Amino acid sequence: MGGANPKPAIPESTVSGALGKTALSSAISPRRRMIQNYLVIWVDGSIDETNEDCRNTLAQLRTVVSDVNVCMTPEQCVEFLNEIDDGKAFIISSGALGQHLVADIHGMPTVDAIYIFCGNKARHEPWAKDWPKIRGVFTSIKPICESLKKVAHECDHDSIPMSFVPKQIVTEGTTASDEQNHNQLPPTYMYSVIFKDIILEINDADSKSMNALVKFCREKNIPEQEINEFRRNYHSKSAVWWYTKEIFLYSMLNRGLRSLDMEAMSKLGFFIRKLHLQLEQLHQEQLASFKKSFIVYRGQGLRQQDFQNLSDSKGGLLSFNNFLSTNNKS
Structure with a gap:
């Protein structure tokens, strides 16, 4: 990220004072399909993308979250949020619009x-303290970007999808027919198993697959620096190394597997296959070192319904439609 100015790049303002200065349309363009688990909405009546400070602010935000959207009014922001079917939104609001906007959107699960x-x-800290979702009041974009990195990582971590197979189905599976077993399994579990079988059978050349992924990423406004770094250095690093690196791969892969986005998953198919095979190889190499089973831990935020499903599935099976990270310390 670039350095921050001592003063905010975009001063707080009223909507009426900004409409004549902005180069942006007051209408929101149709929503693109989300390629990550989250997006940013910047709400300020004085945003002008012909202004150098504004362009710099947007550039810094897009180094953290590729999908940054601009709204000039609170009404546009609310409309935008209502069009998001899945995923999370991080809102950056001017002080002038924030007090009324926050009251309208704070209760939305998407926010x-x-x-x-x-x-x-x-001026704005006193009222901001009354709203738990407000992460702070800032006069510089740099600390906002630093906080966005953390909340984006948390969002990805908590968005790992799960399928629950109750104990009853597992027990009955030993006596029931295959057709009966399949009818009782969660659809998301079945889809993920089918996809895994398909993707591991495909063996396209990496160069062809890489070109398709690069084109796809550019269409989705992934930062060019990240795209070029991955394309140039892909073969010099392991798939596990790339997966854990803070670039677009982790979030895009997480989102694609979570939502069963066939387009995204097909573009990432060559990487998914390589990552799977490398983990399989590491497992075989390390298997002899672990004579006994051991417990690993993972913390994850769950919706109330998912937590209830987890409780109801005690003694059953969990299926994670993703690559899962754990550790051996609680």
Whole structure:
């Protein structure tokens, strides 16, 4: 990220004072399909993309979250949020619009975090403290970007999809027919198994698959620097190394597997296959070192319904439609 100016790049303003200055349309363009588990909405009546400070602010935000959207009014922001079927939104609002906007959107499940970006911190901190989703009041974009990195990582971590197979189905599976077993399994579990079988059978050349992925990423506004780094250095690093690196891969793969987005998963298919095979190889190499079973731990936020499904499935099976990270410390 670039350095931040001592003053905010975009001062707080009223909507009426900004409409004549902005180069943006007041209408929101149709929603693109989300390629990550989250997006950013910047709400400020004075945003002008012909302004250098504004362009710099947007550039810094897009180094953290590729999908950054601009709204000029609270009404546009609410409309935008209502069009999001799945995923989370991080809201950055000017102080002038924030107090009324926050009251309208704070209760929306889609809204994960809110940042107030203004020129007078002391003025807006008192009311901002009343809203738990507000992460702070800021006069610089740099600390907002630093916080966005953390909340985006948390969002990806908590978005790992699960399928629950109750104990009853597991027990009955030993006596029931295959057709009966399949009819009782969760559809998402079945889809993920079928996809895994298909993707591991495909063996396209890496160069062809890489070109298709690069084109796809550019269409989705993934930062060019990240795309070029992955394309140039792909073969010099392991798949596990790339998966754990803080670039678009982890989030895009997580989102694609979570939502069973066939387009995204097909573009990432060559990487999914390589990552799977490498983990399989590491497992075989390390198997002899572990004579006994052991417990690993993973913390993850769950919706109330998912937690209830987990409780009801005690003694059954869990299926994670993704690559899962754990550790051996609680």
